[in-house]
Amino acid sequence: xxxxxxxxxxxxxxxIEGELYRVLWKMHxxxxxxxxxxxxxxxxxxxxxxxEKRFLSSERVERxxxxxxxxxxxxxxxxxxxxxxxxxxxxxxxxxDALGERGAFIKEGEIYSVLFHEQLPLDLELxxxxxxxxxxxxxxxxxxxASASLRPxxxxxxxxxxxxxxxxxxxxxxxxxxxxxxxxxxxx
Numbered sequence: 001x002x003x004x005x006x007x008x009x010x011x012x013x014x015x016i017e018g019e020l021y022r023v024l025w026k027m028h029x030x031x032x033x034x035x036x037x038x039x040x041x042x043x044x045x046x047x048x049x050x051x052e053k054r055f056l057s058s059e060r061v062e063r064x065x066x067x068x069x070x071x072x073x074x075x076x077x078x079x080x081x082x083x084x085x086x087x088x089x090x091x092x093x094x095x096x097d098a099l100g101e102r103g104a105f106i107k108e109g110e111i112y113s114v115l116f117h118e119q120l121p122l123d124l125e126l127x128x129x130x131x132x133x134x135x136x137x138x139x140x141x142x143x144x145x146a147s148a149s150l151r152p153x154x155x156x157x158x159x160x161x162x163x164x165x166x167x168x169x170x171x172x173x174x175x176x177x178x179x180x181x182x183x184x185x186x187x188x
Contacts, residue, residue, distance in 0.1 A: 001065055002060045002062055003060070003062075003063050004057070004061075005037070005038045005055035005056060005057055005059045005060070005061050006028065006038060006057050008026050008038050008040060008055070008061060009026065010024065010025060012063055013045060013064040013066060013115075013117065013122060013123075014042065014061055014063055015062040015064050016042070016051075016053065016061075016062075019044060019046075020044070020045040020046065020117060020120075021042035021043060021044055021045065021051060022042065022045050022122075023041075023042055024041045024042065025040065026038055026039065026041075027039045027040075035056050036056075037054050037055060037056050038054070038055045038057065039052075040053050040055065045098065045122050045123075046120075048097055066115045066117055067115070067116045068113045068114070068115055068125070069086070069087070069113070069116060070086040070087070070111055070113060070114075071083040071084060071085050071092075071111065071112060071113075071114045071124075072084050072086060072109065072110070072112075073107065073108060073109065073111075073112060074091065074108070075108065076096075079095065079096055080093035080094060081094045081096065081099070081106060083112070083114060083121070086111065092121050094114065094121045094123075094124065098122065098123055099123070099124065102124075102126055102177070104157050104158070104159055105126050105130055105157065105177050107130070107157075112126070127177065128177060128178065129174045129177060129183050130174070130175055130177055131172050131173070131174050131175075132155035132156045132159075132172070132173060132175055133155065133170065133171070133172050134154070134155055134169055134171045134172075135155060135169065136153065136154040136169055137151075137153040137154075137163070137167055137169045138151055138152075138153075140168070149165050150165075151163065151164075151165055153167055153173075155173070155175065159175075161175060161181065161182055162181070162182060164182070166185075167185060172186040173185050173186060174186050
C-alpha cells in the first residue's frame with residue numbers, strides 16, 4: 001500500500017528496498033529554503049539494524065500490509081515469546097527485541113492480537129489497559145493534606161509504578177499500557 005511520506009506514523013512498518021522497517025521516530029521538517037521532508041528513525045524488524053532515512057514530502061512510501069490474528073501467549077523462550085494461533089493451533093515465536101519494554105505486559109494464558117506480514121509475526125497489539133496485582137507497597141502514611149500523593153508500588157510483572165497512597169499489597173490495579181501509569185483500583 002503506497003502512502004505519502006507525510007502520512008508516516010510511529011509504529012508503522014514500511015517496506016524499504018524490499019526490507020521491513022518499523023518507524024521508531026518521525027519529524028516533519030520544513031527548512032527555510034529547499035523542500036519539506038520527513039526525517040525518520042527506522043529499525044529493521046528482523047535483524048534489529050537501525051536506519052535513519054529522509055523522505056521528501058512529495059515522495060510515496062510503501063507501507064507493509066499487516067494481518068491481525070488472535071494468539072494465546074504460552075511461555076517465554078530463550079530470546080522470544082511463544083504464542084499459539086487461536087484458529088490453526090500452530091505455535092510461533094515473537095522475538096523479545098521486537099516488543100522491547102512492552103514485553104513486561106505479556107501474561108501467560110492471555111489472548112493478544114498479533115500482527116503478521118505474510119507468515120512472519122512482527123508485533124502484538126497490547127490492550128490499552130491491563131490489571132495486575134500489587135506485590136509490594138510501602139505502608140500508608142497519614143498526612144495532613146487534601147492532595148493525592150503518589151508513591152512507588154511493585155506489580156506482579158516486576159514493574160514499579162506510581163500509585164495513590166491507599167493502594168496496598170494484594171490490591172489489583174489497572175495500568176495504562178501506553179504510558180505505564182495507574183488508572184484505577186479494581187475490585188474483584
